[in-house]
Amino acid sequence: MSESKRFTRGQVLLLALVLCYIGLILLLPLGAIAVRALEAGPRALVNAVADPVAQEGLRLTLILAFIALVANGLFGVGAGLVLVRHRFLGRHLLDTLVDLPLAVSPVMTGLAFLLVFGRGGWLEPWLDLAGLKVSFAFPGLVLATLFVTFPFTLREVAYVLVELGSDEEEAAVTLGASPWQTFRLITLPNIRYGLGYGLVLTLARALGEFGAVLVIGGAITGHTQTATTFIYNAMEERQESAAYGMAFVLAVASVLFLLALEWIKRQRGKEK
Amino acid sequence: MSRVSSALNPERGGRMVRAAVLAYIGFLVLLPLAALVQQGLAGGMSALWQAISAPGARSALWLTLWSAAAMALINALMGTATAWALVRYRFPGRSFLSTLVDLPFAIPTLVTGVMLVILYGPHGLIGGWLNAADMKIAFAPPGILLALLFVTLPFVVRAAEPVLLEQDPAEEEAARTLGAGPFIIFLRVLLPPLVPAILSGTVRSFARALGEFGSIVVVSGNIPYKTLTTPIFIFGEIEAGSPQTAAAVSLVLLALAVVLTYAGRALEKWTGVRGV
Numbered sequence: 001m002s003e004s005k006r007f008t009r010g011q012v013l014l015l016a017l018v019l020c021y022i023g024l025i026l027l028l029p030l031g032a033i034a035v036r037a038l039e040a041g042p043r044a045l046v047n048a049v050a051d052p053v054a055q056e057g058l059r060l061t062l063i064l065a066f067i068a069l070v071a072n073g074l075f076g077v078g079a080g081l082v083l084v085r086h087r088f089l090g091r092h093l094l095d096t097l098v099d100l101p102l103a104v105s106p107v108m109t110g111l112a113f114l115l116v117f118g119r120g121g122w123l124e125p126w127l128d129l130a131g132l133k134v135s136f137a138f139p140g141l142v143l144a145t146l147f148v149t150f151p152f153t154l155r156e157v158a159y160v161l162v163e164l165g166s167d168e169e170e171a172a173v174t175l176g177a178s179p180w181q182t183f184r185l186i187t188l189p190n191i192r193y194g195l196g197y198g199l200v201l202t203l204a205r206a207l208g209e210f211g212a213v214l215v216i217g218g219a220i221t222g223h224t225q226t227a228t229t230f231i232y233n234a235m236e237e238r239q240e241s242a243a244y245g246m247a248f249v250l251a252v253a254s255v256l257f258l259l260a261l262e263w264i265k266r267q268r269g270k271e272k
Numbered sequence: 273m274s275r276v277s278s279a280l281n282p283e284r285g286g287r288m289v290r291a292a293v294l295a296y297i298g299f300l301v302l303l304p305l306a307a308l309v310q311q312g313l314a315g316g317m318s319a320l321w322q323a324i325s326a327p328g329a330r331s332a333l334w335l336t337l338w339s340a341a342a343m344a345l346i347n348a349l350m351g352t353a354t355a356w357a358l359v360r361y362r363f364p365g366r367s368f369l370s371t372l373v374d375l376p377f378a379i380p381t382l383v384t385g386v387m388l389v390i391l392y393g394p395h396g397l398i399g400g401w402l403n404a405a406d407m408k409i410a411f412a413p414p415g416i417l418l419a420l421l422f423v424t425l426p427f428v429v430r431a432a433e434p435v436l437l438e439q440d441p442a443e444e445e446a447a448r449t450l451g452a453g454p455f456i457i458f459l460r461v462l463l464p465p466l467v468p469a470i471l472s473g474t475v476r477s478f479a480r481a482l483g484e485f486g487s488i489v490v491v492s493g494n495i496p497y498k499t500l501t502t503p504i505f506i507f508g509e510i511e512a513g514s515p516q517t518a519a520a521v522s523l524v525l526l527a528l529a530v531v532l533t534y535a536g537r538a539l540e541k542w543t544g545v546r547g548v
Contacts (some may be wrong), residue, residue, distance in 0.1 A: 113304050113305035211486055228486070
């Protein structure tokens with residue numbers, strides 16, 4: 001590219017503008033949390049995270065993330081196949097519906113689940129009969145996490161499936177492969193990077209979900225308090241070092257996710 | 273239906289997968305949203321209107337709409353510029369920048385809010401200095417805008433990038449040979465195919481901004497009539513034990529979310545570019 005050798009003045013200006021913008025919006029805040037979390041030394045950071053309440057929140061969040069990963073990994077692949085390969089009535093409606101969790105405010109998600117499972121909710125009589133508690137309890141947290149992470153694997157898988165076309169699957173079927181063999185030997189290897197990308201996004205979103213689990217779970221210490229609601233409560237109680245410590249841990253995790261996403265993108269690029 | 277797709281999803285297995293998927297989506301997405309709509313409409317249209325037009329709700333909706341609109345405008349411009357720089361220029365740190373753009377997808381929004389408080393809060397790294405200069409960012413509308421710009425940064429960049437990558441340099445060359453200056457080339461040759469992609473990224477970022485909660489709730493200070501956005505207003509109503517008001521105001525955001533999601537999808541189909 002000819003532009004690459006020597007930049008004109010206009011190009012230098014544009015580049016400087018972009019770099020300043022990204023620096024101001026993204027890098028500066030990221031640097032700020034590193035400075036604050038580490039300024040009292042690594043020991044203070046370890047202490048903040050080793051606190052039993054913090055540990056409990058972190059453990060709950062990891063369990064929720066694991067459930068979301070498995071459930072939405074399976075359903076994402078299934079729903080991707082159904083949306084792309086099947087033709088049925090209401091498919092277009094479904095197409096918009098699966099995108100909706102991305103545009104609905106997490107607070108509204110929490111409220112919607114409260115209206116179904118909470119006190120006076122649609123399913124309350126049945127839940128009482130079964131002796132099940134969903135709102136302000138673990139099952140509510142699971143539902144909220146599943147809702148907000150639902151679209152990620154699905155979208156990535158569906159996108160790859162559309163790009164791929166069905167030629168290879170068609171050939172396998174013609175050669176006598178069963179549907180399960182076709183899926184395992186042809187479809188799954190072909191969608192693996194898309195699936196991986198979707199799963200990393202799912203994990204990141206599950207670890208970071210805040211609004212929905214706050215509303216449906218109530219952030220009860222030692223019971224429904226997750227890593228993010230721990231930070232929120234600590235901020236409210238002005239326990240800054242605890243809040244910043246946990247926030248720093250989550251920020252480091254997200255940088256790792258970012259690297260994983262980049263790695264998957266490169267692998268995919270190489271394959272093409 | 274082609275022979276193959278029916279062969280791929282033969283009678284039993286395929287139907288079972290489809291039924292499971294539909295049941296999952298129905299239970300997880302449709303059921304709660306239906307409950308929200310039902311509760312929002314439970315008091316009838318006049319009650320709905322009353323809840324939405326109450327001064328507190330109205331001012332929250334207004335703040336949410338204008339801050340999202342301001343964000344969308346900046347995002348459309350800076351997102352396009354960022355995509356342009358990433359695709360067209362070769363400079364040291366380019367791949368680092370390209371990775372960094374996705375950061376908002378990986379980081380919890382609440383952590384974004386905490387970062388902004390650390391930076392711009394009253395005891396923040398530069399907040400104290402800003403306070404001395406009588407400029408307020410945290411606990412004021414600029415803080416809301418910065419939070420929104422952070423969480424929506426990738427949308428326009430990732431929508432515009434593929435279109436820029438596909439542009440044929442021959443067209444640009446032809447325009448240059450015919451004597452067009454760089455500005456005219458940009459306006460007449462490069463920009464038109466980009467517009468739908470920029471639009472789809474902007475629409476998606478706008479939809480995302482309307483519902484943003486985690487980053488704003490810590491950085492805005494939630495001062496009624498000043499820095500209280502709609503999702504936080506809804507949260508307050510839930511906490512105060514009035515789910516009817518919360519659901520009614522939620523309906524406004526839900527209606528916008530449905531329309532914007534549909535518009536985003538339509539724009540993506542038109543351009544053939546996938547949004548994020």
